[in-house]
Amino acid sequence: MSKATPFLMFQGNAEEAINFYISIFEDSEITSLTRGGTEGSVMKATFTINGQEFMCIDSDIKHDFTFTPSLSIFITCDTEKEIDELFEKLSDGGGVLMPIGDYGFSKKFGWVNDKFGVSWQLNLPS
Incomplete structure (x- = not known):
């Protein structure tokens, strides 16, 4: 295994979340962002917070679940x-x-x- 990366699944506001996170954490940046699916949605993005890489998407599939504090x-x-x-x-x-x-x-x-x-x-x- 080369690495483990936290992966966040949003439902339509991934880019807004990424921009929020990189605005409040120093040494943070968007490293890639690909749009697709529903107009304006994020097909795949990576960003870093102080060197830690995160991946995220906007899910085009609506789910009955979202984030939970059991993983933080x-x-x-x-x-x-x-x-x-x-x-x-x-x-x-x-x-x-x-x-x-x-x-x-x-x-x-x-x-x-x-x-x-x-x-x-x-x-x-x-």
């Missing part, structure tokens, strides 16, 4: 400013699963679902 993206932050800003931006229009706080296993931790339904755990180690 875990971000280790470097500063309090960074965790506070990411928490605010990612939770805007989404939902807070665990407010930022000291839960004993971390100096500062928060868990959110963003406005696209993707779950993020934000951690500031001790």
